[in-house]
Amino acid sequence: MKNILVTGGAGYIGSHAVRALIRAGYQISVLDNLSNGFAEFVPKGVKLFKIDICDPKELDAVFCEREFDAVMHFAGRLEADLSMMHPEEFFYVNCVGGFNLLETMRRHGVSKIIFSSSAAVYGEPKSIPIKEESDLKPINNYGRTKMIFEQTLEMYRASYGFSYVSLRYFNAAGADPEGGIGERHHPETHLIPNILKAAKGECDFYLFGTDYETKDGTCIRDYIHVCDLADAHVLALKYLENSDVNISRAEIFNLGNGSGYSNREIIDAARRVTKSNFKIIKKPRRKGDPSILIADSQKAEKILGWKRNFTNIDQIIETAWKFELSK
Structure with missing residues (x-):
């Protein structure tokens, strides 16, 4: 094939x-x-x-x-x-x-x-x-x-x-470390690229939902x-x-990576990577956002032989930041 x-x-x-x-x-x-x-x-x-x-x-x-x-x-x-x-x-x-x-x-x-x-x-x-x-x-x-x-x-x-x-x-x-391609949507609705745009000073950052039943009140997601x-x-x-x-x-x-990060933890990681202390504007929850999503990917590992090369959230955000700066 x-x-x-x-x-x-x-x-x-x-x-x-x-x-x-x-x-x-x-x-x-x-x-x-x-x-x-x-x-x-x-x-x-x-x-x-x-x-x-x-x-x-x-x-x-x-x-x-x-x-x-x-x-x-x-x-x-x-x-x-x-x-x-x-x-x-x-x-x-x-x-x-x-x-x-x-x-x-x-x-x-x-x-x-x-x-x-x-x-x-x-x-x-x-x-x-x-x-x-x-x-x-x-x-x-x-x-x-x-x-x-x-x-x-x-x-x-x-x-x-x-x-x-x-x-x-x-x-x-994240984005390809070799450059040239990455996350770009119009409008952009995803967390990490919106955080990075705020870190560049291009827009305000809106944090949707701080009242979830999680460790810090924000959604938890598995980033791959x-x-x-x-x-x-x-x-x-x-x-x-x-x-x-x-x-x-x-x-x-x-x-997935099998580990979850709250929105606040992603914000903290982005601040470490970008060295930017951007402002956060709190907003109500968005309709249709689950509280927690974390994957069990053992089946893909066993049957497909799949292995992850990027497991650290700072490392993932670094590749996204490199692409964001290149735009």
Whole structure:
């Protein structure tokens, strides 16, 4: 298997996965409408199809132009808070667009897919750390659309023999130490890049929610470096490659560091890295934010042989800070 289509490959996590796939010897094509991605994140020599997955005719044209052995699917909406205000947009892109992709794959005989899922499918977990068999009870519409697409993948496995790996990762953070790509969203809703913008003096920093039932009243999250996530995607692809071609595969893996940091602890770490004592403005909770999300990633370690190279939060933030300063 060599020819891989990466949807959302000009975005934050997708662009890091593209670099990892190229290093692993794969031939890559990127499909991205650039609504949340950037053409400059796509390496030179990689074909970029500026296509929207919600347009089945354009999707079909891509699959007619090139043959693919597998798809790595990152394209979609990701802002949990906005999903509560505009559920129709998230359903349309994440579910309808995802369905268009699966149907196009089916028509063209492509049956292997790696899906960029999320810990948001779990909602407020009953126990920590979270295992893959934990109940799926998302509390925001973003998580609901991820869950719906996972269920759709299982339908296509059972009915059409698709093989898939769904990677439920927790809070992606950091940037490629080699530079050139990193986290950039418009609008930016993620904690670490907003902290770093405040450290640069570009904006105020808003801390949403200080009344959670946690050690310091703020949300606790499991931060995983984006390059470690990219490595996991390559390993997942190799897992499908090495599977019996006559047997459809379905696996789900959590990807996290296995340790949680509160928002206040992330602020403290960012202050250490940036040497900036930026101002904090407290705000009420955002709708759809769980209190605590921490991953149990032992399954990925055991089955995929996945190992994390970035385990220290200061180290993770340092790579993000380097990218932020380069912008």
